[in-house]
Amino acid sequence: MSTIDVKVSAIEQVTPLVKHFTFVKEDGTVFPAFSGGSHVVISLNIGGRIHRNPYSLMGSPEDTSAYHISVRRQERSRGGSVYMHENVTVGMPFKITYPVNLFSLAKKARKHILIAGGIGITPFMSQIADLERLGADYELHYAFRAPEHGAFAERLKKTCGNKLHCYVDSLGERLDLSVLMGNQPLGTHLYVCGPNPMVVSVFEVARNFGWPENHIHSEQFLAPPIGEPFKIQLARSKKEILVPAEMSMLEAIEAAGVEADFLCRGGACGRCELQILETDGALLHNDHFLTDAEKASGKKIMPCVSRAKCERLLLDI
Amino acid sequence: MTLVFKQETFRDDYRYSNSPSGIKRFPFPFAEDQYMYSVNIEPHGKGKQGSVNEFAFDVDEHYVAECIDKGITLEQDPGRYESLPHMMDAQWDFLELTMESHAQDYPDHFTLKKNGLNWNWENKPLGIKDSFVFGDCSTLPMDPFEYMGRQVQGDFVLLDQRDETLYADAGFITSQADWSLAFNIGMSWKEWHGPVPRVTELGVMDRALKYLMNLQLGSPVRRLNWTMTINPRLDTSPENYPFWGGDRNKVNKENVSDLVHLRVELQALFRLPRSNGIVFVIRCYLINLKEIATYPRWSKRLHRVLKGLHPDLIEYKGLTKFHPLAVDWLSKFDDGATIELGTQPE
Amino acid sequence: MERGYWIRSKPVYTSLVWHDKATSHLLVAQGDGGMAVLKIFQLMHPKQPITVLYACNLNSKDYAKTLKKVVPEGLQILNSEEDVLLTLNNILPNMSMGMRLYVAGSEGFIWAASECAKKFGIEDTDIMKELTGTLARSVYCVHCKATTHDITTNIGKCCGCERMLFVRDHFSRRLGAYMGLMVDAESPGILPEIEEIYP
Numbered sequence: 001m002s003t004i005d006v007k008v009s010a011i012e013q014v015t016p017l018v019k020h021f022t023f024v025k026e027d028g029t030v031f032p033a034f035s036g037g038s039h040v041v042i043s044l045n046i047g048g049r050i051h052r053n054p055y056s057l058m059g060s061p062e063d064t065s066a067y068h069i070s071v072r073r074q075e076r077s078r079g080g081s082v083y084m085h086e087n088v089t090v091g092m093p094f095k096i097t098y099p100v101n102l103f104s105l106a107k108k109a110r111k112h113i114l115i116a117g118g119i120g121i122t123p124f125m126s127q128i129a130d131l132e133r134l135g136a137d138y139e140l141h142y143a144f145r146a147p148e149h150g151a152f153a154e155r156l157k158k159t160c161g162n163k164l165h166c167y168v169d170s171l172g173e174r175l176d177l178s179v180l181m182g183n184q185p186l187g188t189h190l191y192v193c194g195p196n197p198m199v200v201s202v203f204e205v206a207r208n209f210g211w212p213e214n215h216i217h218s219e220q221f222l223a224p225p226i227g228e229p230f231k232i233q234l235a236r237s238k239k240e241i242l243v244p245a246e247m248s249m250l251e252a253i254e255a256a257g258v259e260a261d262f263l264c265r266g267g268a269c270g271r272c273e274l275q276i277l278e279t280d281g282a283l284l285h286n287d288h289f290l291t292d293a294e295k296a297s298g299k300k301i302m303p304c305v306s307r308a309k310c311e312r313l314l315l316d317i
Numbered sequence: 318m319t320l321v322f323k324q325e326t327f328r329d330d331y332r333y334s335n336s337p338s339g340i341k342r343f344p345f346p347f348a349e350d351q352y353m354y355s356v357n358i359e360p361h362g363k364g365k366q367g368s369v370n371e372f373a374f375d376v377d378e379h380y381v382a383e384c385i386d387k388g389i390t391l392e393q394d395p396g397r398y399e400s401l402p403h404m405m406d407a408q409w410d411f412l413e414l415t416m417e418s419h420a421q422d423y424p425d426h427f428t429l430k431k432n433g434l435n436w437n438w439e440n441k442p443l444g445i446k447d448s449f450v451f452g453d454c455s456t457l458p459m460d461p462f463e464y465m466g467r468q469v470q471g472d473f474v475l476l477d478q479r480d481e482t483l484y485a486d487a488g489f490i491t492s493q494a495d496w497s498l499a500f501n502i503g504m505s506w507k508e509w510h511g512p513v514p515r516v517t518e519l520g521v522m523d524r525a526l527k528y529l530m531n532l533q534l535g536s537p538v539r540r541l542n543w544t545m546t547i548n549p550r551l552d553t554s555p556e557n558y559p560f561w562g563g564d565r566n567k568v569n570k571e572n573v574s575d576l577v578h579l580r581v582e583l584q585a586l587f588r589l590p591r592s593n594g595i596v597f598v599i600r601c602y603l604i605n606l607k608e609i610a611t612y613p614r615w616s617k618r619l620h621r622v623l624k625g626l627h628p629d630l631i632e633y634k635g636l637t638k639f640h641p642l643a644v645d646w647l648s649k650f651d652d653g654a655t656i657e658l659g660t661q662p663e
Numbered sequence: 664m665e666r667g668y669w670i671r672s673k674p675v676y677t678s679l680v681w682h683d684k685a686t687s688h689l690l691v692a693q694g695d696g697g698m699a700v701l702k703i704f705q706l707m708h709p710k711q712p713i714t715v716l717y718a719c720n721l722n723s724k725d726y727a728k729t730l731k732k733v734v735p736e737g738l739q740i741l742n743s744e745e746d747v748l749l750t751l752n753n754i755l756p757n758m759s760m761g762m763r764l765y766v767a768g769s770e771g772f773i774w775a776a777s778e779c780a781k782k783f784g785i786e787d788t789d790i791m792k793e794l795t796g797t798l799a800r801s802v803y804c805v806h807c808k809a810t811t812h813d814i815t816t817n818i819g820k821c822c823g824c825e826r827m828l829f830v831r832d833h834f835s836r837r838l839g840a841y842m843g844l845m846v847d848a849e850s851p852g853i854l855p856e857i858e859e860i861y862p
Contacts, residue, residue, distance in 0.1 A: 002535040032534055033413075035406075035593040061591060098534040101593040106479055107403035110784040182686065184760040187784015210685035210761035212789040214480045263531055271531045396808070480788070497805050503837040508672035555805045555844055559826065562848030638849070 003095040004031070009066065011090060014151045018119060019085055023067045026093060030064040036127035037103035037219070040067065040096045041265055046083050050254065053080045054266050057099055058125035062133070067096070070151065072119040078226060078246050102268050103193070103219035105130060110187030112138040113180065115202055117194020118145065121152060123219055124193065128159055139163050141180065143194070146170035177205040191217045220268070224248035225286055227307045233314045234258060235277055249303035253317065260303070260317060267305035274303055274315045281310020319425045322442055325382035328389070333549035333603070339378055340608050344369045344581050345660045346541040350621040354630065355521070358528065361539040361585045369583060372422040373537065374415060374469060375600065381442050383470050383551065390491040390552050391467070396499040398463045400475070400487035407475045407487065408462035409452060410589035411596050415465045440468055462487060471600035478530060478593055482506045492551035492601045495635065499556070529586060532595060537587040544634045545643070546580045549603045568639040573646045574606040577639055579619070606646060612662040613650055620647035672834045676794040679703040679765050686761030687712045691751055691776050693744045694719055695796030696767030697726025703765070704733045713737050714754070718747045723796055744772055748779055755783045767793040771801045771812060774839025787836055798861040802830050803840035810840050815861045818846050818854060827854055
């Protein structure tokens with residue numbers, strides 16, 4: 001997998017919980033252009049263990065001099081975001097992947113409705129730049145907990161003008177999804193990024209109003225969940241590995257020196273899919289990629305976010 | 318590296334041949350004595366010096382003649398270039414990719430100077446020099462995709478990624494092996510790959526789609542495909558089938574090695590940055606049986622491959638009429654000795 | 664020509680059934696498509712507003728009278744297929760997301776309606792389609808680009824260049840037609856047997 005060598009050129013505390021990092025290329029050249037909604041995966045070496053976390057690129061796709069990401073501090077996580085907040089300083093080098101887009105705008109849409117909750121605003125930052133450039137019809141609906149948590153609200157107001165609608169929870173402001181979805185012109189596409197309950201209710205309301213599935217888009221990266229340790233066996237590389245509680249299967253496979261395919265590392269893209277040859281236990285599927293039928297079949301697993309409760313899990317790798 | 322471009326024609330009098338070095342670098346596709354249809358995708362990385370894979374886009378001795386032939390085909394049938402309105406970002410992506418790689422890899426022939434969005438492009442072999450504003454179509458004489466499509470060897474399809482599939486939403490197609498852009502434009506992956514040989518392994522097209530949906534920026538891939546064509550004709554389109562289809566009847570024992578050409582497609586796929594689309598490049602290489610026989614390894618190998626070809630594939634590739642003649646001509650080079658794995662000439 | 668191939672571009676048509684989640688329903692039908700509309704009205708009616716546009720054609724029975732009895736409101740009987748498409752074009756701008764579209768009639772009509780809806784951002788996968796009456800094909804001549812309608816045989820004459828075209832099982836939704844390729848290019852004048860296979 002091709003990577004880009006970068007270093008941190010600026011860090012900005014945007015809200016009490018969100019930091020904005022700016023990267024430039026180590027060799028001083030420009031980055032590739034990208035499309036609105038793209039993300040990169042950053043490799044972090046935390047105490048000798050490699051963490052790879054996906055973050056949305058939030059700068060304008062046309063500005064190739066720097067890449068921008070924002071990280072929300074998640075206390076109860078495996079430490080990637082805390083490390084970014086506490087240990088990363090200006091000048092530090094990193095390896096990042098080329099941009100990948102699993103949340104692209106529907107180019108044939110006649111109107112775009114973007115719905116963001118909290119840090120879910122980040123993929124929309126670059127999409128807004130694309131929509132403005134294309135002169136597209138859009139609305140941005142941005143919900144956050146309290147005024148001090150509205151990262152980028154001021155900046156967005158300047159870019160979007162009256163296309164921006166903010167909903168501040170602490171002020172009792174709510175986005176009425178029924179009103180929003182009940183009366184949109186034909187050819188409208190809907191995009192949502194935010195906490196899981198928000199995504200679920202947006203999908204539910206849209207479906208109830210008869211919106212076709214292919215007009216509703218979401219981006220949800222999952223952090224690999226912490227679980228019980230379990231053992232896996234790799235058929236082709238002839239290895240047995242223990243997957244520790246706070247490590248994903250994919251990370252454990254990589255740590256054992258076995259090369260595995262991956263892209264998003266968040267259960268969304270399907271690239272790291274592995275075939276299961278044998279197992280004596282239960283699979284704990286956590287991804288958004290496999291269909292329910294595929295999950296039930298017990299033949300495939302996404303090692304980036306899914307786990308198992310077993311002694312034996314023979315994988316075709 | 319300075320190339321010498323040959324004066325050739327791909328129609329009418331068919332003044333075309335490969336130089337000895339052109340034969341030696343020919344992308345011979347058969348590593349084994351048997352051929353099975355497969356997807357065989359590999360990274361399109363920098364290949365050996367002088368090989369067709371040395372650079373992202375290969376420019377060879379046929380460059381000027383091929384670009385002239387493209388112009389003739391387009392003039393006769395403007396429908397060979399088409400682009401749906403939502404593909405404009407992908408068009409500029411294509412222009413950037415092809416201009417940058419040509420200028421970087423063949424600096425003697427192509428130069429690109431950028432000053433912000435003001436770009437200057439010079440194509441010395443074709444005598445083209447233009448200044449334009451990147452992203453502003455009104456500053457180019459035609460669509461950016463058509464503009465560079467006319468200056469790069471090969472055919473191109475721009476794919477839009479949506480609804481969990483890929484759509485062929487723009488194309489520049491002047492040297493296709495029997496598929497029609499005017500008919501296929503706007504089709505999804507499954508519709509467009511409707512006609513694949515029945516012997517294809519089940520599910521292979523679905524897996525290829527899944528793979529390509531995850532194709533990454535900066536990590537292009539390639540595969541080889543092949544068929545056979547009578548005469549060194551680039552435009553074997555279904556549109557003009559009434560004019561070239563009859564050529565298959567002209568093959569006889571005497572002319573088989575001159576007329577029958579192995580047609581190899583070097584297919585490369587690149588993720589495009591701004592549009593998140595994909596460009597599918599189909600570059601065609603032609604070589605006749607006589608030229609192949611320069612290298613005994615190749616003539617033996619081709620003899621075995623053709624002889625053992627599945628009847629469905631013979632039909633699918635349109636070889637039925639001249640297949641026995643080609644096998645017969647090649648048989649005299651085959652002593653039956655074992656040939657090691659690999660596509661190399663010697 | 665077709666032996667070594669298998670084709671997946673051919674559309675699949677179903678019987679019309681109501682979408683249970685919708686804000687309104689729009690049914691457009693032509694000719695024998697009237698029967699498909701009658702059939703869907705045999706099912707329990709949804710509570711959202713329904714609009715039906717219908718025109719009969721020369722080769723089919725006229726279902727207008729029966730439709731007037733069965734469709735409670737929102738029925739418009741039009742004079743021709745062209746008028747149905749024109750009316751569709753005129754009412755779509757006032758529709759909003761959640762409207763579900765149903766089309767019934769000949770294959771040519773289905774894809775003409777589909778092409779009209781596409782202008783308003785409705786993808787053909789979002790449209791419920793029922794093929795009625797005839798399997799006759801529209802055939803696009805890949806050589807002269809003319810489309811010949813109502814071809815019922817494996818080989819048909821192009822209305823543009825008069826070449827005899829083999830009707831391939833390869834379908835373009837954008838053109839609403841199958842691909843036609845000159846059948847005797849390699850053997851002028853020698854034609855395979857012509858048989859009716861799309862009655």
